[in-house]
Amino acid sequence: MAKFQLFCRQYGLPLVASLHVFGLFTILLWDADFFTQFTPVTLLFTAVVLVGAHQGNLKHLSYFLISTYVIGYGVELLGTQTGFPFGEYWYGDNLRPHLIGVPLVIGFNWIILTLATHFLVKHFSSNKYVIVIVASMLMVGLDTVIEQVAPPLDYWHWAQEIVPLMNYAGWFVVSLIVHGLAYYWLSSHKNAVARNYFWVVILFFMIFSLAL
Numbered sequence: 036m037a038k039f040q041l042f043c044r045q046y047g048l049p050l051v052a053s054l055h056v057f058g059l060f061t062i063l064l065w066d067a068d069f070f071t072q073f074t075p076v077t078l079l080f081t082a083v084v085l086v087g088a089h090q091g092n093l094k095h096l097s098y099f100l101i102s103t104y105v106i107g108y109g110v111e112l113l114g115t116q117t118g119f120p121f122g123e124y125w126y127g128d129n130l131r132p133h134l135i136g137v138p139l140v141i142g143f144n145w146i147i148l149t150l151a152t153h154f155l156v157k158h159f160s161s162n163k164y165v166i167v168i169v170a171s172m173l174m175v176g177l178d179t180v181i182e183q184v185a186p187p188l189d190y191w192h193w194a195q196e197i198v199p200l201m202n203y204a205g206w207f208v209v210s211l212i213v214h215g216l217a218y219y220w221l222s223s224h225k226n227a228v229a230r231n232y233f234w235v236v237i238l239f240f241m242i243f244s245l246a247l
């Protein structure tokens with residue numbers, strides 16, 4: 036276990052970044068329909084690396100991971116079934132497998148983005164209100180960028196092809212909840228790989244949004 040953690044801390048970010056660069060070029064320049072099918076694999080790999088690189092109490096980390104996955108999956112299930120709190124949308128085929136219309140991997144996406152934004156803001160501030168609120172705002176910012184490419188990549192689709200404003204309000208509220216949990220359980224933890232992954236993921240989707 037210790038060797039795996041050391042490996043993730045030393046080589047995790049270059050590996051994840053390389054995988055994203057590979058995905059960027061293959062989807063844009065080769066076969067988008069084929070390679071976007073592997074998005075769930077990329078998300079799982081990224082989650083494993085970020086968790087493997089984590090430094091802190093494993094019991095507290097496990098509490099965060101389980102609660103964030105359940106909240107992330109649960110709120111997406113609520114959203115797709117009722118339209119609350121994000122609006123009316125549905126998931127496409129490229130994030131399969133689905134359970135009740137929601138990708139099983141979506142909970143890992145909430146974990147990844149929460150870890151990245153939490154440790155980025157925590158690197159610059161120790162104030163719990165700053166960490167929770169600013170990190171939640173960064174989550175909304177990330178979602179704003181991702182929304183530009185999600186439909187053409189068949190990740191998810193909005194009714195009438197319009198992203199409602201309530202989506203961003205919903206993201207902010209849910210982000211406040213998971214970031215509150217992150218601060219409660221991970222306040223003494225460190226994760227440089229997760230912190231720097233923020234720049235990988237935002238550049239990845241910004242380039243996509245400009246190219247598509």
